[in-house]
Amino acid sequence: MASPQITRDDCLQMDASDPLAAFRQRFQTPKADTIFLDANSMGAMPATVPAHMQSFFDEAWVELRRQGWNHFEWMERPFQIGAAISHLIGAEPDDVIACDNTTVNLYKLLTYAWRVRLNGRVILTEDTNFPTDLYVAQGLPGALDGDPVITVCESRQQLIDSISPDTAVIYLSHVDYRSGERWDMADINRRAHEAGALTVWDLSHSAGAIPVDLMTSQADFAVGCGYKYLSGGPGGAAYCWVHPDHGDKAWPTICGWMGHGDVFAFATEYTPHKGTWRHATGTPAVIANEVFSCAADIWREVDASTLWSKHRALGNLMINLLEQECSDLGVSVNTPKEYDLRGGHIGFSHEGAGPLCEALLAAGVVGSFRKPDALRFGLGALYLSYTDIWTTVERLKEILQSESWRDPKFQKVSV
Numbered sequence: 001m002a003s004p005q006i007t008r009d010d011c012l013q014m015d016a017s018d019p020l021a022a023f024r025q026r027f028q029t030p031k032a033d034t035i036f037l038d039a040n041s042m043g044a045m046p047a048t049v050p051a052h053m054q055s056f057f058d059e060a061w062v063e064l065r066r067q068g069w070n071h072f073e074w075m076e077r078p079f080q081i082g083a084a085i086s087h088l089i090g091a092e093p094d095d096v097i098a099c100d101n102t103t104v105n106l107y108k109l110l111t112y113a114w115r116v117r118l119n120g121r122v123i124l125t126e127d128t129n130f131p132t133d134l135y136v137a138q139g140l141p142g143a144l145d146g147d148p149v150i151t152v153c154e155s156r157q158q159l160i161d162s163i164s165p166d167t168a169v170i171y172l173s174h175v176d177y178r179s180g181e182r183w184d185m186a187d188i189n190r191r192a193h194e195a196g197a198l199t200v201w202d203l204s205h206s207a208g209a210i211p212v213d214l215m216t217s218q219a220d221f222a223v224g225c226g227y228k229y230l231s232g233g234p235g236g237a238a239y240c241w242v243h244p245d246h247g248d249k250a251w252p253t254i255c256g257w258m259g260h261g262d263v264f265a266f267a268t269e270y271t272p273h274k275g276t277w278r279h280a281t282g283t284p285a286v287i288a289n290e291v292f293s294c295a296a297d298i299w300r301e302v303d304a305s306t307l308w309s310k311h312r313a314l315g316n317l318m319i320n321l322l323e324q325e326c327s328d329l330g331v332s333v334n335t336p337k338e339y340d341l342r343g344g345h346i347g348f349s350h351e352g353a354g355p356l357c358e359a360l361l362a363a364g365v366v367g368s369f370r371k372p373d374a375l376r377f378g379l380g381a382l383y384l385s386y387t388d389i390w391t392t393v394e395r396l397k398e399i400l401q402s403e404s405w406r407d408p409k410f411q412k413v414s415v
């Protein structure tokens, strides 16, 4: 029997019983009637940011200046933000810090993993990993002792088959930034450990959207972007996590004063802080961290499993509606439909994906285009409603039916 058609009323009902509905008001709504589906690129702004930053400028920078370090918690922010998001990635609060960007954290932890590895010379990854992840690895042979060999696999199966006693480190994006495919993190951690290798995960497209359980799945190291699903703000800090078993095994790659065991002792000799905190480098990005702290205040209140359930339901709804309303208009969902195999965004292929993305923008739906034919919608579960998903698909359908995306004004595609 065919499943019943989904209606707008169904979406309204789901909104009415959404346990996270109140969080929507905690984010700034856009002025125009726009639906932002780009949490995989830039999460929404917490509503408290403008007032918080105004008082930061007026009270802290103008009035207090350097006394701000004492009056406010600028030094503690990296650890406070890390603790606030820790439950979203299955980590202990003291093991996560918000600092630097993802690329720098990746370099810090890959090089650290190399030094504390048990065996092997091969660093394994896959060719669909995000470019910065690939580039960081390409730079490692010139930077590390011990002749690392970087092996970039062309498929997931090839990666699994390549794990051997010569594997030192496996580093992967938990969710592929293009296809939305999710790795089975526990499975890879197990295979890695059986071969004596360590794992480094990039959680940029999973944290704040789908379940991540670093401790239970026995991951070794993780990094991720703060400005995507976590709403840390443009250019906001990334984060890094080190399994407590590895925390004190070696000095960090960058022995900065913020990673010293006693920062204000101003000691001549370096003594690393305990655990992940030793990977803090220099002065935190205070202004950016003040922005991120507004999101951290929200994340502290969010129950992770409720968040993941809503994200799952939003994703299912989007897939079902795309199929129901648009499959005979050339839309074919290309992210995995099975929940356990997908990540934070839902994507589909269409011959005119680029112009379609532009036409959607003009109709107040913000998604993102990836060559050659993919359109992605990143789902921010704290502020999107089920009716938003309905409206998105209705607007898409209208554009497809009218073929307005073929208009010359939509042919210049932004990236």
Ligand SMILES: Cc1ncc(COP(=O)(O)O)c(C=O)c1O
Binding pocket: 101, 102, 103, 104, 130, 132, 133, 173, 177, 202, 204, 205, 225, 238
């Ligand atoms: C998987 C992944 N890693 C890293 C980054 C960016 O890293 P960074 O914070 O160094 O710019 C992105 C950006 O989109 C990403 O998708």
